[in-house]
Amino acid sequence: MKKHPRLTHGNVWLFGAVLAWSLLFLACSTTRTIVAPTQIEGADFVGSAECATCHSEVMEGFKHATHSGLTMEGPKKIDISCEACHGAGSKHVQAGGGRGSIINPGRETAVCYQCHLDKRGEFALPNSHPVAEGKMTCTDCHNPHKGNAITGGGTAFEGPNETCYQCHSAQRGPYVFEHEASREGCVVCHSPHGSVNAKMLKTRNQNLCLQCHFQQQTGGGILIGGRDHASFLTRGTCWTGGCHEAVHGSHASSSLRF
Numbered sequence: 001m002k003k004h005p006r007l008t009h010g011n012v013w014l015f016g017a018v019l020a021w022s023l024l025f026l027a028c029s030t031t032r033t034i035v036a037p038t039q040i041e042g043a044d045f046v047g048s049a050e051c052a053t054c055h056s057e058v059m060e061g062f063k064h065a066t067h068s069g070l071t072m073e074g075p076k077k078i079d080i081s082c083e084a085c086h087g088a089g090s091k092h093v094q095a096g097g098g099r100g101s102i103i104n105p106g107r108e109t110a111v112c113y114q115c116h117l118d119k120r121g122e123f124a125l126p127n128s129h130p131v132a133e134g135k136m137t138c139t140d141c142h143n144p145h146k147g148n149a150i151t152g153g154g155t156a157f158e159g160p161n162e163t164c165y166q167c168h169s170a171q172r173g174p175y176v177f178e179h180e181a182s183r184e185g186c187v188v189c190h191s192p193h194g195s196v197n198a199k200m201l202k203t204r205n206q207n208l209c210l211q212c213h214f215q216q217q218t219g220g221g222i223l224i225g226g227r228d229h230a231s232f233l234t235r236g237t238c239w240t241g242g243c244h245e246a247v248h249g250s251h252a253s254s255s256l257r258f
């Protein structure tokens, strides 16, 4: 099981810097568009303990979540994990809660890009999930309030794949001949955000498969899975060469053919 990432000073500093930048950008926002989401005007940071008094159900799962424990830099050193995404909350608390007094990012990705700007680049790659087009969003796959932020992740063996099956039921099977690779997770072969390769594959050639299937050079032959593949390898990739097209599992053949 993966350990919770502990926040390093680097991350905390990063957040401090991001805040500083967004304030700076807000100040001169007539000429620049800002990455940070809008803030409720005149609101101050109050700390996550305040939020917990009314949102105990969110707080419950949040205790061990990736995004808990984000602290604000400077003299007023408080835990502002909730407000890191929802913006300063004093007005909301004064109003006794309700709508309109706090940011609800909903399906807005800008809030995530404040700290995960690299992901915007991944979703701009030629083969990617349609997040930039607004047809999908981060929370389709990530839970911002719970666990390690990868929905279904955690202790369940096949948990993370469940997220993918919600929309890609064809890959769930069951198959007569299952390909055990998927048990390791869809991400052994696919880059979940985006990739330069077709079908969001991590690699476009047989190295994708040789991650797990050992290739052995013999005198004049190349053994994979105990069979000489020397002539097969010239035909194309393992899945387009007319050999193992049913990469996710097959109903017809243990060699993963259709």
Ligand code: HEC
Pocket: 046, 047, 048, 050, 051, 052, 053, 054, 055, 082, 083, 086, 088, 089, 090, 092, 093, 096, 097, 098, 099, 100, 102, 103, 104
């Ligand atoms: C005094 C109680 C109270 C406190 C303290 C409080 N909230 Fe709320 N919050 C509410 C209520 C009530 C709602 C409205 C729920 C609804 O309409 O379903 C709400 C709604 C929200 C929403 C959804 C708003 C929307 O427009 O959909 C968010 C996000 C939120 N709170 C975050 C926070 C954060 C972050 C904090 C801490 C800074 C906090 N709340 C502190 C009572 C509170």
Ligand code: HEC
Pocket: 048, 051, 052, 055, 058, 059, 062, 067, 081, 082, 083, 084, 085, 086, 104, 105, 106, 107, 139, 144, 145
């Ligand atoms: C990593 C960013 C992030 C953090 C940290 C975060 N939230 Fe949220 N929160 C979101 C997003 C995104 C949504 C909108 C979810 C959606 O609509 O799918 C949301 C929605 C909400 C809502 C609206 C009701 C709901 O569940 O949809 C409340 C209330 C809320 N958050 C409270 C909190 C509290 C309290 C904390 C701290 C314990 C917190 N959030 C921490 C991103 C975050």
Ligand code: HEC
Pocket: 005, 006, 007, 011, 015, 066, 067, 070, 084, 085, 111, 112, 113, 114, 115, 116, 138, 139, 142, 144, 147, 148, 149, 150
């Ligand atoms: C204030 C900065 C900040 C914001 C805003 C933020 N994150 Fe994060 N996120 C972090 C930090 C810090 C980590 C821990 C990474 C590390 O340890 O290097 C993290 C980690 C993650 C991880 C990896 C989880 C894991 O267990 O490996 C995911 C997924 C993630 N964030 C998604 C999101 C999503 C989705 C949003 C928007 C709803 C969001 N983040 C908003 C700071 C942020």
Ligand code: HEC
Pocket: 109, 112, 113, 116, 119, 120, 129, 131, 136, 137, 138, 139, 140, 141, 142, 150, 160, 187, 192, 193
């Ligand atoms: C199609 C589902 C999906 C969507 C949509 C998605 N993610 Fe992810 N993301 C994943 C999966 C799966 C992983 C785990 C990757 C792994 O284990 O190799 C991950 C990992 C991450 C991580 C931690 C590892 C890393 O690459 O840094 C962060 C941070 C993250 N996602 C942020 C985001 C943000 C921000 C968005 C929205 C802009 C987003 N993700 C949208 C599926 C998704």
Ligand code: HEC
Pocket: 128, 129, 130, 135, 136, 140, 141, 163, 164, 165, 166, 167, 168, 186, 187, 190, 192, 198, 199, 200
């Ligand atoms: C909320 C729905 C949703 C979820 C969850 C989801 N996807 Fe997707 N996926 C899509 C959509 C929409 C497309 C784009 C389909 C298109 O362009 O025809 C897509 C495309 C793909 C493609 C490329 C298909 C092609 O024909 O090029 C792959 C591979 C893929 N997803 C894998 C995954 C994996 C792995 C996960 C889990 C980490 C996942 N998806 C989670 C909706 C989803």
Ligand code: HEC
Pocket: 161, 164, 165, 168, 171, 172, 181, 182, 185, 186, 187, 188, 189, 190, 199, 201, 239, 245, 247, 248
């Ligand atoms: C062993 C590597 C591997 C694993 C593991 C894997 N895939 Fe794939 N996937 C591929 C390859 C290779 C293709 C391209 C097939 C083609 O071009 O005909 C593909 C294609 C796809 C497509 C596009 C439609 C299609 O069948 O061509 C989707 C959607 C997809 N995969 C989803 C998933 C999901 C969801 C999982 C996890 C349950 C997963 N994949 C696990 C290798 C893998």
Ligand code: HEC
Pocket: 179, 180, 181, 182, 184, 188, 189, 208, 209, 210, 211, 212, 213, 225, 238, 239, 244, 247, 254, 255, 256
């Ligand atoms: C994450 C590891 C992993 C990856 C990556 C992977 N496989 Fe597999 N594959 C397995 C395991 C485990 C088995 C079942 C045990 C065995 O037969 O070696 C298997 C079995 C097979 C079989 C059936 C062998 C037989 O006849 O019993 C074929 C064919 C196969 N894989 C092809 C591929 C192809 C093609 C790719 C690349 C698209 C690929 N594998 C990528 C782990 C993997």
